[in-house]
Amino acid sequence: xxxxxxxxxxxxxxxxxxxxxxxxxxxxxxxxxxxxRSGCSILINLDGRGSPEAAATLLNPRVQAAVQRxxxxxxxxxxxxxxxxxxxxxxxxxxxxxVALKLLDGATEELQILQRxxxxxxxxxxxxxxxxxxxxxxxxxxxxxxxVMPWQMxxxxxxxxxxxxxxxxxxxIQFLEGVAFLHEHGIAHLDLKPGNVLVHGKSxxxxxxxxxxxxxxxxxAESEETLVEGYRGTPSWAAPEVEENARKYSAILxxxxxxxxxxxxxxxxxxxGSAAASEPICVRLLSSVPGERPSLSAVLQVLRGxxxxxxxxxxxxxxxxxxxxxxxxxxxxxx
Numbered sequence: 001x002x003x004x005x006x007x008x009x010x011x012x013x014x015x016x017x018x019x020x021x022x023x024x025x026x027x028x029x030x031x032x033x034x035x036x037r038s039g040c041s042i043l044i045n046l047d048g049r050g051s052p053e054a055a056a057t058l059l060n061p062r063v064q065a066a067v068q069r070x071x072x073x074x075x076x077x078x079x080x081x082x083x084x085x086x087x088x089x090x091x092x093x094x095x096x097x098x099v100a101l102k103l104l105d106g107a108t109e110e111l112q113i114l115q116r117x118x119x120x121x122x123x124x125x126x127x128x129x130x131x132x133x134x135x136x137x138x139x140x141x142x143x144x145x146x147x148v149m150p151w152q153m154x155x156x157x158x159x160x161x162x163x164x165x166x167x168x169x170x171x172x173i174q175f176l177e178g179v180a181f182l183h184e185h186g187i188a189h190l191d192l193k194p195g196n197v198l199v200h201g202k203s204x205x206x207x208x209x210x211x212x213x214x215x216x217x218x219x220x221a222e223s224e225e226t227l228v229e230g231y232r233g234t235p236s237w238a239a240p241e242v243e244e245n246a247r248k249y250s251a252i253l254x255x256x257x258x259x260x261x262x263x264x265x266x267x268x269x270x271x272x273g274s275a276a277a278s279e280p281i282c283v284r285l286l287s288s289v290p291g292e293r294p295s296l297s298a299v300l301q302v303l304r305g306x307x308x309x310x311x312x313x314x315x316x317x318x319x320x321x322x323x324x325x326x327x328x329x330x331x332x333x334x335x
Contacts, residue, residue, distance in 0.1 A: 070132065072101065085104075088151060102146065125181050170208070198213055232251075233254070267279070
């Protein structure tokens with residue numbers, strides 16, 4: 001409209017600021033994406049009634065009204081432009097500040113998993129904190145809750161901050177601690193990737209705290225023997241057996257493969273020495289044979305410098321016939 005400014009009448013030009021202000025305050029169009037082989041279409045709904053896809057978004061006026069009643073106001077320019085079920089909001093309680101909102105699909109057990117995990121008070125519990133739960137009208141498709149969490153920077157943003165460079169090793173340990181904690185308490189995440197890891201801490205903070213988010217694909221898994229079926233995860237981060245939909249697979253062992261992928265991601269930001277030290281671990285975690293992937297508690301012991309739980313065999317370099325006065329030895333890790 002600005003490009004047409006000179007062609008508009010003086011009266012309309014004078015009214016433009018007011019018109020644009022009114023448009024900015026109108027309810028958002030709610031949209032759901034429907035994709036098929038013929039392409040993608042957007043389902044539009046103005047009042048929240050109609051197709052479930054259109055209702056299942058934070059931008060639905062009825063959802064926004066419930067969020068307002070719950071004590072939060074959705075902020076423009078948040079994640080809703082990329083993912084309509086996740087957004088940024090401001091709490092009406094000044095002490096809480098900026099928060100993240102997520103509209104939950106009633107078909108998942110994400111809320112139950114978060115509530116279960118947060119009942120455990122432990123430094124190793126790196127589950128994102130659940131601040132509040134807003135109950136919605138059950139007429140809004142299968143979505144019946146909005147969960148409220150702290151708004152934090154992504155892992156990628158954190159690793160790009162030069163002020164956090166000395167804490168990258170700590171964050172790597174925290175990530176493995178967090179996933180190990182999930183497994184110890186009967187939860188397999190099944191969508192581990194940098195995009196589902198957040199970090200709390202200001203620039204220059206000496207103790208940034210890592211949080212694992214998005215349990216929408218997670219399952220209850222008592223042990224490595226707990227099997228699931230069907231594709232769960234994100235391509236390029238999921239274990240190879242996950243893509244083989246014809247058979248069941250161990251959810252926890254699939255998580256270990258994804259941990260290997262995330263460790264490789266960390267390695268690109270760590271000093272050369274630290275990155276090289278974790279290479280054998282990544283190789284084992286990324287094994288195409290699920291049963292060969294080591295437990296995360298064992299991996300943590302190695303990264304912390306504790307005695308290797310798999311045993312260390314000292315081998316001489318070169319033969320004893322080379323006349324060397326002192327044989328040089330190398331340590332070979334047996335996984």
